[in-house]
Structures are given as structure tokens and as C-alpha cells.
Amino acid sequence: MIxxxxxxxxxxxxxxxxxxxxxKVGAALLAKNGQVYTGCNIENASFSATNCAERTAFFxxxxxxxxxxxxxxxxxxxxxxxxxxxxxxxxxxGVCRQVMxxxxxxxxxxxxxxxxxxxxxxxxxxxxxxxxxxxxxxxxFFAKPQA
Ligand code: THU
Numbered sequence: 744m745i746x747x748x749x750x751x752x753x754x755x756x757x758x759x760x761x762x763x764x765x766x767k768v769g770a771a772l773l774a775k776n777g778q779v780y781t782g783c784n785i786e787n788a789s790f791s792a793t794n795c796a797e798r799t800a801f802f803x804x805x806x807x808x809x810x811x812x813x814x815x816x817x818x819x820x821x822x823x824x825x826x827x828x829x830x831x832x833x834x835x836x837g838v839c840r841q842v843m844x845x846x847x848x849x850x851x852x853x854x855x856x857x858x859x860x861x862x863x864x865x866x867x868x869x870x871x872x873x874x875x876x877x878x879x880x881x882x883x884f885f886a887k888p889q890a
Contacts, residue, residue, distance in 0.1 A: 745865070748773055748816040749857035751781060755796065756818065759783040768796035768819030772804055775811040780804040784819075797839040801846065810846055814853035816863070840872040849877045 748771045755769030763786045770782040782800030786793045794802075797817060804812070817835060834856055835843070843852060849869035857863040869875070 744773075745814070745816065745855055745863065746860040748779070748814065749818060749855065749860045749863055751779055752796075752816040752818045752857060753860070755781045755783045759796070760785045762786060763788070763790065763793075766819065766821050768817065770796035770800045770815055770817050772797075772800040772815045773813045774804060774809045775813050776809070778804075778807075778809060780807070780809070795836055795839050797835050798842050801842050805846070812847050812852060814855060815843070816855040816857050818857045834871065840868070840875070843868050844872055844875050844877045849875070 751771035752769040755771065756767045759767035759769065761767050761784060766784075768784040772780040772782065774780065780800045780803045782796040782798070782803065784794065784796045785799060796819065797815060800815065801812075804810075815835075835854060843854070847868050849872070850867055852868040853865050854868060854871050855863050855865045869877075
């Protein structure tokens with residue numbers, strides 16, 4: 744399952760729009776209903792308007808009415824290749840971790856940093872964002888659409 748998710752994330756690298764950094768990132772977000780939402784990073788000349796691969800996947804899912812997530816696989820690296828074996832995989836940025844905290848249970852949601860489908864590290868969201876504010880853990884009050 745994790746291997747397949749990483750493989751899907753690797754396939755997203757080709758959609759990544761990175762004229763400024765050429766650092767390409769792909770993501771595959773697994774919803775609890777089994778649906779997979781994909782994402783890539785989309786850069787912008789203003790730099791700060793850049794959207795990371797993780798947030799692209801989350802925002803596609805939420806637009807689709809999906810709010811319950813199990814795991815996300817992230818791959819990336821310079822020149823469009825996933826990081827190489829000797830490198831540390833790059834983890835999601837702080838903004839993306841906060842977006843995950845909006846929707847995901849910190850002790851259940853898995854963040855997978857992949858190099859290859861077989862070579863990866865996995866963390867819970869709480870490990871990625873210790874002492875964070877977790878609206879989704881608050882009985883889903885913030886994380887569900889309000890009727
Ligand atoms: N980036 C992501 O898409 N996800 C990450 O986890 C880290 C960084 C993007 C943002 C920018 O387009 C490029 O990688 C270099 O930081």
C-alpha cells in the first residue's frame with residue numbers, strides 16, 4: 744500500500760511546475776475511503792504564491808468533498824529526481840504541516856517521505872508537528888463543513 748502510494752507520488756513529478764527552483768515534488772494523499780488525491784508543486788514568480796505538492800493534493804481532495812485522510816506520500820528533489828539514497832528526504836514545509844493539522848488526526852495520519860517505493864521514512868503528523876494546534880483532533884469541529 745505504502746509502496747504504491749510512493750509510486751503514485753513519483754509519477755506526479757512530471758506535472759510539477761518549477762521554472763524558479765527546478766526542485767520538483769510529487770504527493771499522493773490517501774483518503775480513508777481509499778481514494779487517492781495527487782499533487783505537485785506549482786511555483787509562481789512572486790515565490791510566496793507557490794503551492795507545495797502536499798497542499799495541492801489536500802485542496803483537490805477538499806474541493807472534492809473529502810475530509811478524512813489516512814496518509815500522504817511525498818517525494819521530491821532537485822532536477823526532477825527524487826532525492827538520492829545518500830540524501831535526507833525533504834519533509835513537508837511548516838505551512839503544509841499546518842494544513843495537515845487542519846484535517847488529520849495527529850496520531851493516526853502518516854507522513855511518508857519516499858526516495859523509492861521501497862526506501863522511505865514514515866512519521867505520524869504529531870511527530871512532524873510536535874505541540875501543534877490540531878483542529879482536526881477537536882472532534883472534527885473545525886475540520887468538517889458546517890451545515
Ligand atoms: N516544496 C513542496 O512542494 N513540498 C515540500 O515538501 C517542500 C518544498 C516545493 C516548494 C517549491 O516549489 C520547491 O519545492 C522548493 O522549495
